[in-house]
Amino acid sequence: MTWHVAEEDVRAYARGELAPPALWSADTHLARCAECRARLARLADPAALAAGWDRLDAELDAPRRGLLETLLVRFGVADHTARLLAATPVLRRSWLGAVTAVLLLTVLATHSTRVTASPTFFLTLAPLLPLAGVALAYGPVLDPTYEMTVVAPLHGFRLLMIRTVAVLVAGLGLNGLATLALPAYGLGALAWLLPALALTATGLALTPRLGPVLAPGAVGAGWAVLLLVAHERTHGGTLAPFTAAGQGVAAAVAALAAGLLYLARDRFDTRTPGPRPRPLA
Ligand SMILES: [Zn+2]
Known part of the structure; x- marks a missing residue:
């Protein structure tokens, strides 16, 4: 020295x-x-x-900023928002790794069953991943930062939207990468996008009524039932949700659910503020 x-x-x-x-x-x-x-x-x-x-x-x-948090702050996100986002459990490596693994397996399975000449398996699964991600991003069960969100100077709805957008961007980005791995199907392989938005928006719109577990669960189950029924009705062709008409319905459902979600925004702020923690110094 x-x-x-x-x-x-x-x-x-x-x-x-x-x-x-x-x-x-x-x-x-x-x-x-x-x-x-x-x-x-x-x-x-x-x-x-x-x-x-x-x-x-x-x-x-003092806790050190992770890579994600540093990037967010550099892009102009406020300090406390960046901390909350970086601590959002589904944005951690383990979750992203799991989603990536599921998508990789799906892409491989789709490639190996090309006899049907349609990416149905991928299209069926891909819309569920953003829904699950958003569901897991909110609620006390899986969220170690829940206490922080209770005392954070953000309304529940605003925080929900911040996290939803972050998780959606991550989930849709991964789905998009998986779509690139299926070039043989062209734009048809993008038919998951509108259903994904419709499922996520519906799950969120039902959350004040059904709670953070039941709402996305019911929506996911509804999607499965819908696909089973569509499978019974179509014989080898494109399933109804992935046809042009089905895509139109998905877009309408997404818009309707987003409107309902906005109308129900106050119901995300029902927690009464408890005693604020004393500053340490
Ligand atoms: Zn010295």
């Missing part, structure tokens, strides 16, 4: 008068350099020294 804290900086540090950024480099250096700590100890009055260590402690204990 060739650099040491300058004598006048050590004196200023000891008096508690050293200002950033010199303060930060002194803090960092003092943590590693016994020699400078000894110089400081000779100069320092004990109270100022204790304050310095407290500051250093706090800096070392």
Whole structure:
């Protein structure tokens, strides 16, 4: 180590008068350099020294921003919003990894069963993934940041929308990548998009009425039933939801559900604010 804290900086540090950024480099250096700590100890009055260590402690204990959070802040997302988004469980690597694995398997299965010449299996499954993601992004069961969302200065609906958009973008992006892996089907392989939006919006619109578990569960089950019925009716052709008419219905359902969701927005804010936690300092 060739650099040491300058004598006048050590004196200023000891008096508690050293200002950033010199303060930060002194803090960092003092943590590693016994020699400078000894110089400081000779100069320092004990109270100022204790304050310095407290500051250093706090800096070392401060949670570090992850990659996602850093990116969000860089793109102008407010600090607390970025923290909430980065802590959204479904945006963590484990969830994204699971979704990616499901999509990969689906794409492989679709490629291996090309006899039917339609990506039905993929189209059936893909709309469910954003629905499940959004459902898991909200609600106390799986969300370790639930307490934080209760005290956060954001309305429940606003937070829900922030998370929904983030999870939707991630889910739709992954689905889109999977679609690129099915070039043989052309635009037909994109027929999952409108059903995905319709299912997600319907699940959210039903959440104030049915709760965060039952609502997406019922919507997912409804999708399965719809596909089974469509399968019975069509004999080898394109299933009804993936025809042009079906896509139109999906778009209408998505728009209707989004409208209902907006009308029900106040019902996401029913939690009465509890006592606010005291500031630590
Ligand atoms: Zn030193």
